Amino acid sequence: MADELFFTRRDMLKRGATLLSAAATVPYFLDRTALAMAEPRKSGRRTGKNNERILVVVQLAGGNDGLNTVVPIGNDRYYRARPAIGIKKEDTLRINDELAFPKSAEGFKRLYDDGLLAVVQGVGYPNPNRSHFVSTDIWSTADPDERVHNGWIGRYFDCTCKGNDRPDPKTGIALVQESPLAMQGERFTPVSFGSPEELTWRGPAAGGRGTNAFNKLNGTKRRPGRKNEMPDDEASALAYLERMAMDARASAEEIKQATGTNSSPRNEGIRFRFRNRGAGGDLGQKLEMVKRMIAAGLETKVYYVSMGGFDTHAGQLGRHQTLIQQLGEALHEFTASLREDKMLDRVTIMTFSEFGRRVAENGSQGTDHGAAAPLFVIGEGVRAGVHGEHPSLEPDQLDAGDLKWNTDFRSIYSAVLTDWMNADAGRILGGDYPKIRLFNT
Amino acid sequence: MPCSAKTELLRRHASGNFRDLLLYITEDPAMVLYLNTQQNRKNSPNENYARELLELFTMGTGNYTEKDIKEAARAFTGISVDQQTGEAIYRANQHDFGVKTFLGKTGDLQPADIIDAILEQPATAEYIARKFWSYFAYADPDDAIIKALGGVLRDNKYELKPMLRTMFMSEAFYAKRAMLTNIKSPVELVVGTMRALEIPPVDTANINIGMRLMGQSLMQPPNVKGWDGGETWITASTLFNRYNVLGALIAGNDNEQGRRRRQRVIEAIRNSTGKEGQAAEEALSRLQPPYDPTAAMRKYRLVTAEKTVDHYVQRLLQRPLKPDRKKVLLDALKPRFRAGDIESSQNVELIRGLIHLIVSMPEYQLS
Known part of the structure; x- marks a missing residue:
């Protein structure tokens, strides 16, 4: 599939560009270097007013290889299909006789042993699409027929407000540059940003008169709710932009306050929160920021973070093990830190990836785009353990070489929406799906 | 180099004949690689290009059947790319010469026949x-x-x-x-600003990154459909990035600090990529001079704060501003503006600040 080729090349370019941009733009806009190192101020921590439940969605972009994430150690078919990249039994951490986590993914094992991790096996949907873009859209919209153009979380927010009111954009925060489709509702638009440092106007005249003028030019009054649609005259186009500018500015203040990235000198010298500093790489940093926002009592119900690099077509073994090691570490540190502050009972984490990968390895010690894969749900409210059956690995039971799904991903959304978010899943998902008992509540 | 060739192709045919464009793009190496035409072979057809051609490039859904897609894909079999040269090639032994039926036409349809059938609709x-x-x-x-x-x-x-x-x-x-109901794309925003102010594109590496921070990486659309555009250009991040990237462009980075910082970037890239990277280093060594308003100051006799605000509002927004909005700009500029002094270096600084305020207005995002 050439989109694989393109995707890989894109990834490569992106990595190059990221390196360049991190180095080149940081000095441009970000004079202070302590980017992710600050912690919320004492006063900003634990305002405690907010006791609402929170969902943290972790996207694994590129198609995570489920078979090397939860390894079917008891199945010889797995080892026969993957002579070069199969993970040997002695390199794993046992779940039961059949399943194990790779040794590198110790974080998963610790979460599992602590009774916080649910593994749902064989998650997918009918007629699996093997394009990154299409399948990501399908997971985001919760519509395999691709007729719906907004996201399941966005629709959840649409449903949370009455009549024509517009939901507060801050209730959904995406720590990604481009607003994820999953968070986009008919009326709801999340606050999306790569780093809170970006949410500052940095003019030559910034500070004093310049900033004052900028604030005046970017709206101060709240405008009436409107749908997310393209404006049809200049006045409404301006109103739309002014609303966005004002939302951005208003959210920016609170977010910077919460993440400790505002320019107040009082923030200097405050230390990193996670015990294991730097754990979990880039995802760890993002989740650390989420932790700070939760701790600061932001009224955010859904956080969305993303981790890339899972499109492992070649030389998969080491690369993928590093990825899931980071993932495991990041998730473990995040939950440990929430637990320490007695906030884990309010938080559920859900991972997803657009597809799993082909059962058999390819000629370049990697795997191509597949179908069904396991998914993780994590939290104190979660019924820990392995849910559902592992899809068969027998060659005649595969779908064009890929695992067949036995749990529709919308069943998981349904459980999360109904049992965790107290929402009307049928309305949001446009139908009823057999619910899995994923939560204790 | 498939991407630059594709850009040339699009430029050549952008306002020419749409049939020519379709014929060329069908065999364009970048497209052949991107939409799997090279995996589209007689005995194992790949429908990717045929599907997108109909759905996104020519007809839109609802005007053809799944069968039409399959038949069109058969007609496109055999088009491939030479791994060595990067040029498009035709492999007759992989082409399906059988009879196909597409949008009501039957025969040994070739790529051009498919395109003509599409254009007849x-x-x-x-x-x-x-x-x-x-x-x-x-x-x-x-x-x-x-x-x-x-x-x-x-x-x-x-x-x-x-x-x-x-x-x-x-x-x-x-x-x-x-009128003024479109949100400018990052490219329109950046290039438009540079044209309006006659800013030369010097530090193109950073300009590119700036556009990426606004959500548009040239040559890297998010998917085959391209950028959604419109209101999706605007998020909390991208809005601030639009303002700040333009601000950085106006302020420039061709100074001691800018050079030091850029040196660090070059070293970081050198360390991570090894030696090859001369072209990149050459590109990176070019730094952007600050926007210089002195020519405009002289030519348009910008001797008062009022005149200066009027000039740049007209130049950048091309329409009068509401009095209360204009007053905000004037209040920011006037107190330190040295009226009557056409050579004032203080005014040069202030004018850059004024421009950054104008491009940081919601009004400026519309075209």
Whole structure:
């Protein structure tokens, strides 16, 4: 599939560009270097007013290889299909006789042993699409027929407000540059940003008169709710932009306050929160920021973070093990830190990836785009353990070489929406799906 | 180099004949690689290109069947790319010479036959007309407009210029609904600003990164459909990035600090990529000078704060500003502005600040 080729090349370019941009733009806009190192101020921590439940969605972009994430150690078919990249039994951490986590993914094992991790096996949907873009859209919209153009979380927010009111954009925060489709509702638009440092106007005249003028030019009054649609005259186009500018500015203040990235000198010298500093790489940093926002009592119900690099077509073994090691570490540190502050009972984490990968390895010690894969749900409210059956690995039971799904991903959304978010899943998902008992509540 | 060749291709045919464009793009190496045409072989057809050609590039859904997609894919078999040269090649032994039926036509259909069959459909001309109208005027135009433009396109055998002329000369094109209702894409925003202020593109590496921070990486659309555009350009991040990238462009980075920082970037890249990277280093060594308003100050005699604000509002926004908005700009500029001093270096600084404020207005995001 050439989109694989393109995707890989894109990834490569992106990595190059990221390196360049991190180095080149940081000095441009970000004079202070302590980017992710600050912690919320004492006063900003634990305002405690907010006791609402929170969902943290972790996207694994590129198609995570489920078979090397939860390894079917008891199945010889797995080892026969993957002579070069199969993970040997002695390199794993046992779940039961059949399943194990790779040794590198110790974080998963610790979460599992602590009774916080649910593994749902064989998650997918009918007629699996093997394009990154299409399948990501399908997971985001919760519509395999691709007729719906907004996201399941966005629709959840649409449903949370009455009549024509517009939901507060801050209730959904995406720590990604481009607003994820999953968070986009008919009326709801999340606050999306790569780093809170970006949410500052940095003019030559910034500070004093310049900033004052900028604030005046970017709206101060709240405008009436409107749908997310393209404006049809200049006045409404301006109103739309002014609303966005004002939302951005208003959210920016609170977010910077919460993440400790505002320019107040009082923030200097405050230390990193996670015990294991730097754990979990880039995802760890993002989740650390989420932790700070939760701790600061932001009224955010859904956080969305993303981790890339899972499109492992070649030389998969080491690369993928590093990825899931980071993932495991990041998730473990995040939950440990929430637990320490007695906030884990309010938080559920859900991972997803657009597809799993082909059962058999390819000629370049990697795997191509597949179908069904396991998914993780994590939290104190979660019924820990392995849910559902592992899809068969027998060659005649595969779908064009890929695992067949036995749990529709919308069943998981349904459980999360109904049992965790107290929402009307049928309305949001446009139908009823057999619910899995994923939560204790 | 498939990407630069593709850019050339698009530029050559952008206002030429749409049929030519389709024929060339079908065999364009970048497209062949991107939409799997090289895996599209006689005995294992790949429908990717055929599907997108119909769905996104020419007709839109609802005007053809899944069978049509399969048959079109068969006609495109055998087109491939030479791994060595990067040029498109035709592998006859992988081409399906069998009889195909596509949109009612039957025979040993070849790529050109498929494209002609597509172009015969009224839906195609209207789909293309709609794309042009949405891009230049507004989304969701009335059917009458689209039917008329589609007709011009078909009557002129898909020559694009007559259709463009009709569109640009039509009354509807100048309706209120078409004025200042589009959100500028990052490229339009950056290039437009540079043109309006006559800023030369020097530090192109950073300009590119700036556009990426606004959500548009050139040559890297998010998917085959391209950028959604419109209101999706605006998020909390991208809005601030739009303001700040333009601010950085106006302020420039060709100074001691900028050079030091850029040196660090070059070293970081050198360390991570090894030796090869001379072209990149050459590009990176170019730093952007700050915007220089002295020529404008002299030419337009910008001797008062009022005149200066009026000049730059007209130049950048091309329309008068509401008095209360203008007052904000004036209040920011006036107190330290040295009126009457046409050579004032203090005014040069202040004017850069003023421009950054103007481009940081919601009004400036519209075109």
